[in-house]
Amino acid sequence: MSILKRLEEAPLGTRADLSEVLDVLPWNQQGLVAAIAQDATSKEVLMLGWMDRTAIERTLEERRVWYFSRSRNTYWRKGETSGHEQELVSMRFDCDGDALLLSVNQTGPACHTYRETCFYLSVDLSVDQSVDGGEIVVITEPTGSAG
Amino acid sequence: MSILKRLEEAPLGTRADLSEVLDVLPWNQQGLVAAIAQDATSKEVLMLGWMDRTAIERTLEERRVWYFSRSRNTYWRKGETSGHEQELVSMRFDCDGDALLLSVNQTGPACHTYRETCFYLSVDLSVDQSVDGGEIVVITEPTGSAG
Numbered sequence: 104m105s106i107l108k109r110l111e112e113a114p115l116g117t118r119a120d121l122s123e124v125l126d127v128l129p130w131n132q133q134g135l136v137a138a139i140a141q142d143a144t145s146k147e148v149l150m151l152g153w154m155d156r157t158a159i160e161r162t163l164e165e166r167r168v169w170y171f172s173r174s175r176n177t178y179w180r181k182g183e184t185s186g187h188e189q190e191l192v193s194m195r196f197d198c199d200g201d202a203l204l205l206s207v208n209q210t211g212p213a214c215h216t217y218r219e220t221c222f223y224l225s226v227d228l229s230v231d232q233s234v235d236g237g238e239i240v241v242i243t244e245p246t247g248s249a250g
Numbered sequence: 251m252s253i254l255k256r257l258e259e260a261p262l263g264t265r266a267d268l269s270e271v272l273d274v275l276p277w278n279q280q281g282l283v284a285a286i287a288q289d290a291t292s293k294e295v296l297m298l299g300w301m302d303r304t305a306i307e308r309t310l311e312e313r314r315v316w317y318f319s320r321s322r323n324t325y326w327r328k329g330e331t332s333g334h335e336q337e338l339v340s341m342r343f344d345c346d347g348d349a350l351l352l353s354v355n356q357t358g359p360a361c362h363t364y365r366e367t368c369f370y371l372s373v374d375l376s377v378d379q380s381v382d383g384g385e386i387v388v389i390t391e392p393t394g395s396a397g
């Protein structure tokens with residue numbers, strides 16, 4: 104039985120080696136897992152990034168969040184150019200180990216568009232119940248000095 | 251310029267056709283995008299699932315969340331066997347369109363282990379700053395009738 108399966112039934116407070124868990128994570132074909140960043144204070148979901156084992160290691164060592172950029176095929180410390188970094192507050196794995204939840208203290212806006220969150224395109228649920236005829240609405244504006 | 255790029259600069263309240271946005275989403279090789287489910291009331295992140303266009307369509311039509319199961323290669327309405335369904339409150343896309351944020355009213359526990367959230371394995375940040383020697387802790391217990 105895999106360690107993740109064993110932990111499903113384990114009592115509260117049960118501990119396991121992090122390296123042992125990382126060894127069995129169902130990394131995708133690129134060796135990545137999805138990483139959700141959530142603001143520790145507001146609980147807003149800020150963004151979804153990707154991490155491999157090295158990005159996880161760097162994040163834990165520095166307590167600042169590193170992602171792996173699929174488009175640029177390189178490691179990327181959030182905020183390394185913008186200054187909008189993420190201090191790590193907690194890191195949690197989900198039951199099947201293919202997703203991470205990062206609680207962070209976000210400096211400045213999380214989105215490259217200078218919005219607080221990347222999730223600013225909202226499906227208008229008031230007008231239609233299907234895709235055809237459905238609409239998306241821009242629900243937040245950039246803050247600060249973007250654009 | 252893609253519609254997503256145009257919307258980055260668009261004023262608050264700008265509307266776009268949902269179908270046009272879906273046409274340009276950067277679906278992964280399996281035709282999926284990551285979908286984060288967040289409890290509309292508690293703001294807890296409950297789980298990460300996957301959706302294709304059909305799952306999005308069904309979710310909008312029924313206002314109950316459908317995912318695509320990568321392991322079973324089939325559509326799956328959350329709660330169809332457990333009863334632990336998710337009523338859709340809002341659906342948002344992120345800036346680059348490869349992730350969805352679903353705000354939901356969750357019936358019962360979201361996790362198949364009968365925990366409120368799937369993210370119950372927490373890295374212990376108090377003991378070590380690196381992966382070697384690092385530990386994971388089970389931080390919540392099943393609720394109700396699991397196990």
